[in-house]
Amino acid sequence: MNETALNPWLLLSIVGGYFVLLLVIGYLTAGKADSQAFFKAGRSSPWYLVAWGMIGASLSGVTFVSVPGAVGMAGLNQQLSYMQVVLGYLLGYAVIALVLLPLYYRMGLTSIYGYLAERFGMRSYYTGAAFFQISRMLGSALRLYLVAIVLDGFVLGPLGVPVWVTIAGTLALIYAYTYRGGIQTVVYTDTLQTLTMLVAVGIAVFTITNELGGGLGDIGHLVSQSGLDQLFFFEGGWADNNNFWKQFLSGALITIVMTGLDQDMMQKNLTCRSLPDAQKNMATFAVLLVPINLLFLLLGILLYTYVGQLGLALPVNEAGSVVGDKLFPMVALQQLGPVAGIAFIVGLVAAAYSSADGSLTALTTSFCIDFLGFERGEVSEARSARLQTQRRWIHLGFTVAMFVVIMAFWLSGAGTSVINKVFKWAGFTYGPLLGLFAFGMLTRLRVRDVAVPIVCVTAPILTYVLDVNSEAWFNGLQFGFTVLALNGLLTFVGLLLLVKRGEAVAYA
Numbered sequence: 104m105n106e107t108a109l110n111p112w113l114l115l116s117i118v119g120g121y122f123v124l125l126l127v128i129g130y131l132t133a134g135k136a137d138s139q140a141f142f143k144a145g146r147s148s149p150w151y152l153v154a155w156g157m158i159g160a161s162l163s164g165v166t167f168v169s170v171p172g173a174v175g176m177a178g179l180n181q182q183l184s185y186m187q188v189v190l191g192y193l194l195g196y197a198v199i200a201l202v203l204l205p206l207y208y209r210m211g212l213t214s215i216y217g218y219l220a221e222r223f224g225m226r227s228y229y230t231g232a233a234f235f236q237i238s239r240m241l242g243s244a245l246r247l248y249l250v251a252i253v254l255d256g257f258v259l260g261p262l263g264v265p266v267w268v269t270i271a272g273t274l275a276l277i278y279a280y281t282y283r284g285g286i287q288t289v290v291y292t293d294t295l296q297t298l299t300m301l302v303a304v305g306i307a308v309f310t311i312t313n314e315l316g317g318g319l320g321d322i323g324h325l326v327s328q329s330g331l332d333q334l335f336f337f338e339g340g341w342a343d344n345n346n347f348w349k350q351f352l353s354g355a356l357i358t359i360v361m362t363g364l365d366q367d368m369m370q371k372n373l374t375c376r377s378l379p380d381a382q383k384n385m386a387t388f389a390v391l392l393v394p395i396n397l398l399f400l401l402l403g404i405l406l407y408t409y410v411g412q413l414g415l416a417l418p419v420n421e422a423g424s425v426v427g428d429k430l431f432p433m434v435a436l437q438q439l440g441p442v443a444g445i446a447f448i449v450g451l452v453a454a455a456y457s458s459a460d461g462s463l464t465a466l467t468t469s470f471c472i473d474f475l476g477f478e479r480g481e482v483s484e485a486r487s488a489r490l491q492t493q494r495r496w497i498h499l500g501f502t503v504a505m506f507v508v509i510m511a512f513w514l515s516g517a518g519t520s521v522i523n524k525v526f527k528w529a530g531f532t533y534g535p536l537l538g539l540f541a542f543g544m545l546t547r548l549r550v551r552d553v554a555v556p557i558v559c560v561t562a563p564i565l566t567y568v569l570d571v572n573s574e575a576w577f578n579g580l581q582f583g584f585t586v587l588a589l590n591g592l593l594t595f596v597g598l599l600l601l602v603k604r605g606e607a608v609a610y611a
Contacts, residue, residue, distance in 0.1 A: 111261045113441075114448050118258070121299075121449050122276050125292055125456070129280030132288045142213050142468050142477075146373075148290045150380035153371050154387040156293030158395060159300055159457030160368065161388075166399055167300060167454040168249055172427030174331055174403030183334040183404075184345040189396045191354020196389035198355070199363035200382045202544070207369065208378040214472040215369050222543040224552030230559050231539055232473035235366055236466060238532035240501075242361075243462035244508035245528070247273065250455040251509060253432045258448065270509050277460050278502045282495055285464045286370055292460060293371075296453035303450025304398060307435060310443040311405045315412065322401060329404045344583035356587045360533035364540055367465035406430050413438075463505065467498040527586065531566060534590020535559035541591060542598045550601040558597030566590040 173180040180188075207215055216235065220228035250273070255266045281288055312319060326332050336345040343349075362368040375381040410417060410430070415438075418429035435447035471477040471494050539559070542548075566589050573580050582589060 111258050114258045114445065115262070117445050118448060118452055121452060124295070125276070125280045128292050128295065129284060129288045132291045133284035142285060142370075142472070147376055148287075148371075148374035150375045150384040151387070152290055152294050153375055153381075154384040154391070155297055156290055156457070157368065157371055157384070157388045158391055159293050159297030159454060160371070160461050161362070161392065162300065162395070162399075162454060162457075166396070167304070167451055168253065168431050169428050170396070170399045171403030171406055172430045174400060174427075175407035175430075176425060176427045178344070181345060182331045183400050184336050184350060185400060186334055186397060187336070187345070187347050187350035188354035188357070189393055191351040191356075192358045192392060193389055194351075194355040195358025195362070196385055198359055200385040200389075203359075203363045203369075203540075204372060204381050204385065205378060206544075207373060208381065212373065213370075213478060214469050215364070215366055215373075216469065216473055218543065219539060223539070223550060223555060226552045227539060227550075227555040228473065230556045231536055232469050234532060234535050234559065235364075235469055238529065238536075239365065239367055239462050239466055240505060240508060241528055241532065243459055244505055244512060246458050247455055247505070248509050248512040249428060250451060251513065252428070253448075253451055256429070257432060257436045266513060267510060270513070271506055273455075274459075274502050274506050274509075277456060277463060278499065281460050281464055282498050285467070285498075286374055286461070289461045289464055290371060290374060293457045296457035299453035300450045300457070301395065301398075303446040303453070304402060306443055306446040307431070307439070308398070308402055308405060310439045311402075311409050311434075314439065315405070315409060322405070325408055326401060326404050329408050331404045331407060342579045342581060344581050349583055349585050353583065353585050353587065356537065356585075356591070357529060360537050360587065360591075361529055364533065364536045365465075366469045367461045370465050370468060371461065402431070406434055409434060409438075459505075463498065463501055466501045467494060470497055470501070530586035530590055531563045534566060534587055535562055535594045537587065537591030538562065538594025538598065542595050548599075549603045550598050551603060554601050555598070558594060558601065562590055562593040562597055565593055 170180070170185060173185065174182060206218065210218060210221070212218065214232065216228055216232040219231040247270070251266060251270050254260075254269050254273075255264075259269045260266070280292065308322070309319065312322060312325070315321075315325065317325065335347050336343060336350075337347050339346055341349060372381045372384060375384055407430070409415075415434075418426045418433050420426050432447065432451075436444045471490075475493070475497075477490055477494070535558075539555075542550075566586055569576075569589065570582050570586050573582055
């Protein structure tokens with residue numbers, strides 16, 4: 104067994120080399136660096152590149168670290184129960200491919216929230232875009248916060264670098280390779296980062312099985328002997344947060360809102376040449392995600408088995424509670440030797456950046472298109488140049504804003520099991536989007552647009568109150584990730600209260 108704590112200077116130089124590679128890709132793919140490239144990539148991205156790159160963007164550093172760490176802990180996503188959520192993803196991706204993508208392509212949208220403007224009115228449009236801004240900012244900041252924990256604990260912290268410098272430097276590098284090319288660059292960098300992340304996981308799995316005295320063919324035996332191999336949870340009923348139907352339904356809804364109703368993920372799809380290409384991308388992406396997520400869960404079982412056989416102490420916080428999110432970093436960087444350690448750091452950075460670069464691009468796109476009306480008004484060379492300068496400042500502004508949010512998480516001690524926090528918060532912030540789009544597509548009713556923001560703010564507040572008191576009020580029921588469904592339902596009901604009698608739209 105290897106008791107090897109890698110030299111932080113070595114790790115820093117490897118990460119620096121990886122950043123240089125991203126900057127080179129950013130330079131080569133920026134093209135004319137105009138708004139057409141930044142927002143749409145000229146509608147010319149190869150569908151297979153988008154499908155592969157979306158894997159990394161969907162998984163992010165949260166899946167890379169937090170999913171394996173949750174396997175051996177009590178609570179949400181213990182053992183293999185997370186696969187129930189992943190199976191629900193497939194239903195969600197089918198809805199996106201067959202319902203949402205045809206709508207977006209038919210309307211020729213750059214920002215998907217343009218649908219809300221046509222269906223309900225401008226107040227609904229701005230409300231939907233604002234909830235995306237909040238949702239994506241919080242989600243991306245949480246993902247990068249997790250990476251900051253690892254970099255500060257194992258790479259830059261030991262060198263005396265303050266955490267705020269680590270976070271600022273990380274965001275500055277993302278800005279540097281995306282500020283010119285935007286989504287056109289992200290499509291290509293995400294392709295590299297997905298490959299890097301999966302190679303890192305593969306190296307970890309191979310190294311741990313070898314350290315345990317077996318080979319890849321022995322993984323099945325190791326899993327069956329671990330006591331962590333339960334996949335389906337039916338016996339606890341709806342009071343159990345890991346209940347199959349709760350997880351499956353939540354997975355489907357999480358996919359619909361965090362991919363289908365999310366400007367970041369849909370912006371990549373909308374760069375494909377045609378609707379059939381985008382649908383092929385979505386189908387390929389969905390099928391690949393199942394075995395890849397299973398690989399992360401198997402890694403989690405191997406990590407806990409390895410720690411148990413060596414008699415190592417699990418990582419804990421100051422209160423003495425186990426921190427599952429630190430398990431993979433601890434084993435990879437302190438036990439498995441230099442190859443696995445270096446692969447882990449580069450894989451973690453790749454996983455985080457494949458999410459964060461698209462997020463900053465999508466936030467910039469949404470703000471420019473939805474709130475500043477970049478696609479409205481005259482088309483002239485002078486205005487185009489002026490808007491391009493404005494877009495770069497907005498991109499920088501979102502970079503600074505994300506720094507502030509990440510630092511707020513750090514100073515507040517946001518805690519562990521980030522994967523569960525991301526999904527839980529998504530239930531509160533994406534719920535109004537789910538309700539708006541569901542109402543728009545499932546009914547022909549018109550609503551009083553001026554009051555839509557009130558409904559969309561009230562629904563998450565009521566959802567929070569019900570969630571906090573659910574065990575006392577509903578005989579032990581815990582909503583878990585299904586707060587998303589509850590939030591969307593309350594938004595839908597609220598919109599019904601705003602219906603204009605006797606008026607209907609020409610389409611559903």
